[in-house]
Amino acid sequence: MPTLIEAAQQVKNGVIGKPYFAKAWYANNRKPIGYGKKIPVPATWISTSGKDPLPKGLPGQPGALQLALVLAWGTGEACNNGTHEIDCCRWFLGADYPQKVTSSGGRYAYKDDWETPDTQVACFEFPDGKAITWESRSCNNYGVEGAGRGFIIYGEKGSLVNLGGGDYKIFDEKNKLVKEVKSEVVADPTNPVSASGNLDLYHFDNFIKAVRAKPR
Numbered sequence: 001m002p003t004l005i006e007a008a009q010q011v012k013n014g015v016i017g018k019p020y021f022a023k024a025w026y027a028n029n030r031k032p033i034g035y036g037k038k039i040p041v042p043a044t045w046i047s048t049s050g051k052d053p054l055p056k057g058l059p060g061q062p063g064a065l066q067l068a069l070v071l072a073w074g075t076g077e078a079c080n081n082g083t084h085e086i087d088c089c090r091w092f093l094g095a096d097y098p099q100k101v102t103s104s105g106g107r108y109a110y111k112d113d114w115e116t117p118d119t120q121v122a123c124f125e126f127p128d129g130k131a132i133t134w135e136s137r138s139c140n141n142y143g144v145e146g147a148g149r150g151f152i153i154y155g156e157k158g159s160l161v162n163l164g165g166g167d168y169k170i171f172d173e174k175n176k177l178v179k180e181v182k183s184e185v186v187a188d189p190t191n192p193v194s195a196s197g198n199l200d201l202y203h204f205d206n207f208i209k210a211v212r213a214k215p216r
Contacts, residue, residue, distance in 0.1 A: 001166040001183065002202075003168065003183050004162065007092075007168045007170075007181070008091055010160075010170070011153060011160060016153065016154075016160055016170065017155040017156035017157030018155055019130070019153050019154065020093070020129060020130050020156065021131050021132075021153075022092065022131075022132045022154065023132070023135075023151065024089050024133070024134045024150070025136070025137075025143075025150060026077060026081045026082060026136045026137070026148070027140060027143050027144070028141050029139065029141040030138045032109075032112045032114075033112050034113065035112060036113055068116070069113070069115060069116050074116060075116070076116025077117065078103075078116075078117075078134075078136065081149065082136060085134065085149060085151045085164075086134055088162070089132045089151050089153070093130050093132070095128070099125060101122065101124050102123050104120070105118075105120030109139035117136070118138040119136065119139070120136045121135050121136075122134045145161060145163060147163035147164050148164065149163075149164035150163040156173075157172065158170060158171050158172045158173050159175075165183050166184070167180075167182050167183045168180075168181050169181075
């Protein structure tokens with residue numbers, strides 16, 4: 001989003017001093033998926049195991065998400081939604097690869113065919129004295145900072161807050177609001193059609209420009 005490109009540049013230019021810590025989160029109210037019937041793996045299906053039966057007709061979730069919830073094929077909420085805000089945190093911190101990652105969680109809310117964690121906390125530590133935490137609650141949508149998803153960048157002279165869309169606020173070291181940018185992109189994690197508002201427009205525009213671009 002253009003507004004976040006602008007925000008990242010401001011952080012790089014020192015608007016909140018040295019950024020050293022970031023917090024990201026995702027919260028939704030996904031319901032139980034029940035128990036599906038087991039069927040043989042179709043010959044055309046590619047799986048990491050090649051032998052595990054495929055859950056069929058898991059109720060309550062779209063097909064792609066069903067696969068994300070099964071360990072043989074999916075990565076759960078961490079790579080379904082976590083990658084977006086974690087990517088922003090790394091971008092704003094100027095962090096590369098972590099030197100240490102710790103994670104804990106599980107399927108706590110319900111008992112069904114859902115195998116990946118519905119509740120998870122992960123911490124990424126970087127060699128240059130920076131860290132990121134990510135919290136996921138797939139089955140309880142009580143948000144952080146009033147939002148179902150987003151991230152906060154903490155610096156030595158202030159903080160930057162994003163609430164999942166193209167918005168951001170900058171606070172000084174005394175928590176005084178010094179800048180606020182609102183955006184028409186409003187994220188809604190509970191929207192099964194487009195959880196990122198009209199962010200898809202930016203994705204399509206970027207894709208078309210990339211296709212039309214001249215080779216370097």
